[in-house]
Structures are given as structure tokens and as C-alpha cells.
Amino acid sequence: MLIFVSMTPFTDQELHNIAMNIVGKEMEEEGFEFLAVNSKPKKDPQFVALKNKYLHFVIVRAVRYPDNPVHYDEKLLNQMRDHAIKYKARTYYAGVGLANAADYEMPMHQDQDYIVNYAGLIEIK
Numbered sequence: 001m002l003i004f005v006s007m008t009p010f011t012d013q014e015l016h017n018i019a020m021n022i023v024g025k026e027m028e029e030e031g032f033e034f035l036a037v038n039s040k041p042k043k044d045p046q047f048v049a050l051k052n053k054y055l056h057f058v059i060v061r062a063v064r065y066p067d068n069p070v071h072y073d074e075k076l077l078n079q080m081r082d083h084a085i086k087y088k089a090r091t092y093y094a095g096v097g098l099a100n101a102a103d104y105e106m107p108m109h110q111d112q113d114y115i116v117n118y119a120g121l122i123e124i125k
Contacts, residue, residue: 007109012062015108016041019062019096022118023047032056044080045091055089058121062096065104069095070119077124092121 010018020039024047027034032049039046047058059080063069072093081091097117100106108114 007111009107009109012041014110015062015064015098016060018098018114019060019094020046022096022116023058023060023094023121026118026120027058044076045084048089055084055087056092057084057087057089058092058094060094060096062098064108065097065099065115067097069097069117070122071095072122081124091124093124094118094121 017039020037024034024037027047027049030051032047032051034047034049035055036048037046038044041062044059045057046060047056049056049058057080059072059077061069061072072095077091077093084091095118097115098108099115099117100108101113101115104115
């Protein structure tokens with residue numbers, strides 16, 4: 001008897017949603033109040049939030065192994081920072097590294113465990 005197990009890989013949107021949930025949960029625990037949430041990849045910023053009476057823009061990226069989740073597109077983040085300054089807001093980057101737990105080199109699948117590499121919010125100054 002042959003048993004076929006369907007292993008559906010995560011889509012880019014699904015990986016982005018995982019990253020958004022991880023970052024959003026951390027922000028919530030740190031006392032951020034969400035004013036706007038945009039869950040579309042590369043539609044920046046993903047989070048506009050308030051904390052201690054200051055506005056915060058957060059750009060979230062799901063980063064597949066072997067790419068380093070703390071490395072970001074400086075040009076994009078500098079443009080976002082310049083935009084945030086107009087609103088007296090602070091700008092953050094949140095890169096969430098994701099990998100298949102069984103084999104980092106394999107794609108992540110919906111029915112398998114995965115590894116998260118997340119260093120927290122990185123302020124862009």
C-alpha cells in the first residue's frame with residue numbers, strides 16, 4: 001500500500017503572515033497600540049503604532065534561509081525613515097528569518113515544523 005502525503009510549501013504571503021504575527025505579538029507585549037496594519041508584503045510600513053505618545057513605523061520582512069534576517073535594504077529603510085520624520089515618527093525594521101526545521105536547505109511546508117530567527121525591532125536612525 002502506497003500512502004501519498006501532500007507537502008504544500010508556504011507561499012510568500014503565508015511566510016509574510018507568519019513574520020507579521022511574530023512581530024505583532026512582540027509589539028503588543030511591549031505596549032504598542034496599533035493604528036494601522038498592512039499585511040501585504042512590501043507595502044510599507046506594515047505597522048503604524050503608538051507607544052509613549054510617539055508614532056512608530058515598522059517594516060516587516062520574512063527572510064528565507066540562508067539570507068540573514070538582520071540585513072536590510074538600506075535605501076528603502078532610509079526612504080521610509082525620511083518619510084517617518086515628516087510625521088515625527090520613529091522607523092524600525094523587523095526581519096524574521098524562517099527555515100525548515102528538518103532541513104534548512106529545503107522549502108518550508110505547511111505540515112512541518114520551522115525555525116524562527118528573530119532579533120527584535122531594529123531602529124533605523
